[in-house]
Amino acid sequence: MALAKAINESLRKALESDPKVLIMGEDVGKLGGVFRVTDGLQKDFGEDRVIDTPLAESGIVGTAIGLALRGYRPVVEIQFDGFVFPAYDQIVTQLAKMHARALGKIKLPIVIRIPYGGGIGAVEHHSESPEALFAHVAGLKVVSPANASDAYWMMQQAIQSNDPVIFFEPKRRYWDKAEVDVEAIPGPLHKAKVVREGTDLTLAAYGPMVKLCLEVANAAAEEGRSLEVLDLRSVSPLDFDTVQASVEKTRRLVVVHEAPVFFGSGAEIAARITERCFYHLEAPVLRVGGYHAPYPPARLEDEYLPSLDRVLDAVDRSFAY
Amino acid sequence: MTVESTAARKPRRSAGSKTGTTRTTAQSADAPAVDAPATAAKRVTAKRAATKKPAAKPAGTGADPDLVQLLTPEGRRIKNAAYDPYVAALTSDELRGLYRDMVLTRRFDAEATSLQRQGELGLWASLLGQEAAQIGSGRATRPDDYVFPTYREHGVAWCRDVDPTNLLGMFRGVNNGGWDPSINNFHLYTIVIGSQTLHATGYAMGVAKDGADSAVIAYFGDGASSQGDVAESFTFASVYNAPVVFFCQNNQWAISEPTERQTRVPLYQRAQGYGFPGVRVDGNDVLAVLAVTRWALERARRGEGPTLVEAFTYRMGDHTTSDDASRYRHDDERVAWEAKDPIARLRTYLEASNHADEGFFAELEAESESLGRRVREVVRAMPDPDPFAMFEHTYADGHALVDEERAQFAAYQASFADVEEA
Numbered sequence: 001m002a003l004a005k006a007i008n009e010s011l012r013k014a015l016e017s018d019p020k021v022l023i024m025g026e027d028v029g030k031l032g033g034v035f036r037v038t039d040g041l042q043k044d045f046g047e048d049r050v051i052d053t054p055l056a057e058s059g060i061v062g063t064a065i066g067l068a069l070r071g072y073r074p075v076v077e078i079q080f081d082g083f084v085f086p087a088y089d090q091i092v093t094q095l096a097k098m099h100a101r102a103l104g105k106i107k108l109p110i111v112i113r114i115p116y117g118g119g120i121g122a123v124e125h126h127s128e129s130p131e132a133l134f135a136h137v138a139g140l141k142v143v144s145p146a147n148a149s150d151a152y153w154m155m156q157q158a159i160q161s162n163d164p165v166i167f168f169e170p171k172r173r174y175w176d177k178a179e180v181d182v183e184a185i186p187g188p189l190h191k192a193k194v195v196r197e198g199t200d201l202t203l204a205a206y207g208p209m210v211k212l213c214l215e216v217a218n219a220a221a222e223e224g225r226s227l228e229v230l231d232l233r234s235v236s237p238l239d240f241d242t243v244q245a246s247v248e249k250t251r252r253l254v255v256v257h258e259a260p261v262f263f264g265s266g267a268e269i270a271a272r273i274t275e276r277c278f279y280h281l282e283a284p285v286l287r288v289g290g291y292h293a294p295y296p297p298a299r300l301e302d303e304y305l306p307s308l309d310r311v312l313d314a315v316d317r318s319f320a321y
Numbered sequence: 322m323t324v325e326s327t328a329a330r331k332p333r334r335s336a337g338s339k340t341g342t343t344r345t346t347a348q349s350a351d352a353p354a355v356d357a358p359a360t361a362a363k364r365v366t367a368k369r370a371a372t373k374k375p376a377a378k379p380a381g382t383g384a385d386p387d388l389v390q391l392l393t394p395e396g397r398r399i400k401n402a403a404y405d406p407y408v409a410a411l412t413s414d415e416l417r418g419l420y421r422d423m424v425l426t427r428r429f430d431a432e433a434t435s436l437q438r439q440g441e442l443g444l445w446a447s448l449l450g451q452e453a454a455q456i457g458s459g460r461a462t463r464p465d466d467y468v469f470p471t472y473r474e475h476g477v478a479w480c481r482d483v484d485p486t487n488l489l490g491m492f493r494g495v496n497n498g499g500w501d502p503s504i505n506n507f508h509l510y511t512i513v514i515g516s517q518t519l520h521a522t523g524y525a526m527g528v529a530k531d532g533a534d535s536a537v538i539a540y541f542g543d544g545a546s547s548q549g550d551v552a553e554s555f556t557f558a559s560v561y562n563a564p565v566v567f568f569c570q571n572n573q574w575a576i577s578e579p580t581e582r583q584t585r586v587p588l589y590q591r592a593q594g595y596g597f598p599g600v601r602v603d604g605n606d607v608l609a610v611l612a613v614t615r616w617a618l619e620r621a622r623r624g625e626g627p628t629l630v631e632a633f634t635y636r637m638g639d640h641t642t643s644d645d646a647s648r649y650r651h652d653d654e655r656v657a658w659e660a661k662d663p664i665a666r667l668r669t670y671l672e673a674s675n676h677a678d679e680g681f682f683a684e685l686e687a688e689s690e691s692l693g694r695r696v697r698e699v700v701r702a703m704p705d706p707d708p709f710a711m712f713e714h715t716y717a718d719g720h721a722l723v724d725e726e727r728a729q730f731a732a733y734q735a736s737f738a739d740v741e742e743a
Contacts (some may be wrong), residue, residue, distance in 0.1 A: 048530060054560060059519055059553035066523020069508070070531070090550070093513045094520070101498035101509050104714040138715050138723075162717035190721065237721040 004037050004174035006148035007113075009182070010155035011038060011075065015045045018073060021159060023050040024060055025077030025113075034079055035115055035174055057087035061112065065094055068108045075159060081116040081168075082125025082295075088133075095164045096139030107162045111155070116144075117208045117258050118305055119172035121298040128295050129259035134166045135236035135268075142235040143189060144168040146210035148178040150233060153186035161189070168235075170208035192239035194246065198228030201252035201315055204243055204269060206232040209256045209306060216311045225315065235265050243269065244276045251282040252318045256306050261289040283321035286314045387589070388633060389613050390603040394661040396669025398608075407612035413676040419460060419607050420671060421685055423452040423664050426476040428689040429485045432696045433475075433492070437642040441700050442492045446473045450605070450637030453663030454570050456480060457610025458538065458632070461618055464506065465535040467528075469521035472510040473570075474540050481507040485692075486699040495706050515541055515548030518567065522554040525563035525621075536621035537565040538614070544575025546591065547583045555595040555627070564621035566614065567592075567629045570604060572636035577649040592629035604634025605663040635661070708734070 001009070014021045023038055023045075029052035032039030042050035053060050057078060064074035078084045084091075091112065098106050118127035135142045141163050145151040151169070158165040187193070195210065196217050203213040210231045217227040228246050232238060247253050253273055255266035266287035273285055288306045296304045391401055391408065430448050437445040448455060451473070459480025462468060470477055475488055483505050490499035491510065498509040511517035521539030528535055545551055546569060558565050569588055573580055580588070592599030598620075602613040610632055617628035635658040639646045671677040712727040 054553070054556050056553040056556060058550055059522075059557050062516065062519025062550060062553065063523030063526060063557050066520040066525070067527045068523075069502075069520060070524045070527025072527055072530075086549075089513065090516060090519065094511075094516050097497070098509070099717055100714045101496075102502060102714075103496065103498065104717070105501040105503065106509075107717045141716070141720070163720075239721070 001148050001152075001180045002175050002177050003145070003148040003151045003170070004035055006152040006178075006180050007037050007155055007169065008039055008041070009180070010152045010159075011041060012044070013182075014073075014075070014156065014159045015041065015049055018159075020071060020073045021049070022067060022072050022074045023077070024053055024064055024074050025051075026053055026055050026060070026079050028052060028077050033077060035171065037113070037115075037169070037174075038077065057083055057085075058090050061087040061090040061095060061110075064110050065090065065098070065108060068110050069106065073109045073111075073159060075111040075113060077113045079115070080122075080126045081114055081128040081130055084112075084114055084130065087112075091134070091140070091164075091166075092137050096137045099163070100139060108164050109159070109162050110164045111158045111161075111167050112164070113167045113169060115171040115174075116168045117170050117172060118295065118301045119208065121301070123298070124295070127298075127301065129168075129257065129290065131166075131168055131235050131257075132259055132264045132268075135238075135265060139164070140236065141165045141190070142168065143233060144170060144207035144235065145233065146170065146173065146195075146205075146207055146231050148176065149180045149184075150231075152180045152182065153184070154189055154233065157186065157189040168207060172208050173211065176211070190234035190237045190239060192230050192232045192234070192242035194228060194242070195231045196227070196229040198226040198250060200226045200250055201254065201318055202228045202230060202243070202246040202250045203254050203256060203311070203315075204230040204232055204246075205256040206235060208258060212306060212308065212311065213256055215308055216315070219308060219312060220315060225319075227315070238265070238269065240269075240272050240276065243273055247273055247277045248280045251280050253277075253281070253285045254288060254311065254314045254318055255285065256288045256311055256314075257290075258305055259289055260292050261287045262292045264289055283318040286318055288314045385587075385601065385633075387587070387601050388603050389600060389609050390606050391608040391612060392603075392606045392666055392670055394605070394666055396666045396673060398670060398674070401609075401612075404609065404612035404616065407615040408608050411608075416667075416671060416676045417681060419456055419611070420664070420667050420677070421688075422456040422460065422476070422479060423607065423667065424685055424689055425692055426452050426456065426479050427664060428693050429479070429696060430475060432693040433489060434638070434642065436489075436697065436700050437492070442489060442642075443494045444492050444641055444643060446492075446641045447636075447638040448473050448475050450635045450658065450663070451570055451572055451632075452476055453607035453667075454568075454604035454610055454632035454634045457607040458540075458568050458614040458630070461611050461614035462538060463535065463618075465533070466618065467506045467508070467521070467524055467535065467537045469508045469517040469524070469537065469539045470510055471514070471517060471540050471542065471545065472512050473542075474510070477540065478507055481505040483507050486696055489696070489700050490703065493700060493703055495703055515545035515550040515554075517541070518545070518551050518554035519557070521565050521567075522558045522561075522563050522627075525558065525565035525627075526561050528564055529562070529624075534622045535564075536618045537563075538568050538618065539565060540568050540570065542575060543569065543571040543573065543580045543583050543588060544578065545569075546588050547575075555591070555597075555629075558627040559595045559597055562624070562626040564624070565627045566617040566621055567627060568614065569629065569631045570634055571631050572604075572634050573654075574636055574640065574646070574650065576640045576644060577646075587631070589629055589631035592627075595627075597627045597629065599629040599631065601631045601633055604632030605658075605661045605666070607663055607667055634663075 028038040029042035205213045270285035455476025459477035487500045490496040518539045525537040589599035589601040
């Protein structure tokens, strides 16, 4: 099943099992979303459950907050990563803080789906990775699946969460297929996974970069290096215990994400792992990601995004210490 | 076409529009002309006109034929065929109740202002002058309605039976909210301007989905009317026909910016562009506000969608205790509005129509003092929160980082105990 289809199936299951679940967003109904992630849901669940909204992101999130206060569980779609900013105020000043402001009396179980990241040759504002901006905000949880199975299960768990969850969907992986066991018992939403065992260096990634890191590990294996690959899955909270355990074994860590490196999630991982594993590390924690520049035009994105060679280069630098 | 040229060509009275129905009703032939404005108000209007105001009709000079009024500033009850039915059944007891609400709210507000001056509160946003707008609209709501305030709706909170001392926690700095909104259907104060209008709209969409016949009311100010969220809430409310009343307290000033800096047309007319009615009511006339808000809420309950009510009122004090209105506002303006005081005019009416006697006023005075004393005592006794409270309620389902940092903080705190023991 393709990752996009897995999310669709997951949303379908949520709509079936809980009448309070709503899907909201621009074009999510008749069109089924610009990526067709919500395809067919309005046809089967009606316009009251799968709601085409006016073209107003702050309005989408703000009204979702009101619906959640009324007892609904809205799953809202922001059409593309770079379009979330009109809603950023509602997300940061209201959605994230209302539970605390009400001393726990209010719960806002809202999922904000954001297709994110580059690699699809899109125009400006359609390829960004703003996850650090959300992870920095207390009150929000931030997750990103890397494969269809996680997409299916993590969406179920995000909808069941009583906290607001920013659900970053790796749009360049929407069409990647994988087995999805819809009967499985999933692990915790915020637990990282070791997706490839290794002994010499740890690659930590999430979302679209997990697949790249697995390719890097294959390439490194041909050079005689055994790389362990972690799929972090959750950016906030971040499962530092799993990263720590891996680094204590491999003694080297390279963090890979598409977002700019500066003040990114890799910086947080590097800082905390340095604190936790200072005497285990053979090299400083290295980061591979985007540059401190606006996301470039599509013809340059291959240079901007982490690539097999850029990650391998970081691996080499780690071993050079 | 420029804004100026549009405004210049705008007819002084629009007819035949969707909102026209409302205003035509409000301005029925039975409705007498509104009292002429005070001289000082004319002067102020002239002063504002000098800030290159377009040729639209002057807003709220008192000569505004669109202003719904049932009680003149002199306390004279005037007829209004459209809105009289909404207050016709008020008993003497209920009329005295409205007066009592306004007096006690003003007393509470004055006490809070004093407490801020004495250093007991970090800040206070006074409602002085806006008592009628808040009590009239607040008393129009039913218990099952849901209220979304901004941060100055102390009178509305009073009407919703929120203990007024609960409002002071955030101003004292012991919490950021402090009451359970679901108990009185009175949402927490929202400080970011206009955000709550979207929450109200979403809540109202939920009410409609549930098939309930309750309504929602969202408070905001003239400054907030410039915010995108307010515009978006109008759009959502309109297209989903949400049962929400947008209650704009136009108190003439957004901190130092006059309403003319927010809009080139009277605010209630904004509703027309969104396809729902807008009404301007004398915000210092508690009867008119009660009537108009009841009408709008009933409309919402009947499934007829949103309404914008612009309560034309005045912020008698500073924006907050951190503000200094004398830097941007002329005293004459305040003096002119003092003549329209909401409490004085209802008192005149109550006395003239024998709805209340001296005993009532004396008793209320005593009750007022007692409220002030209680507020003072409760605020002074408010303990600082436990330091660990800052970690509580960040997340409903917990968060590993919060747990880790709470533990670090506990260890740090405990280190002081070790020092003390040594």
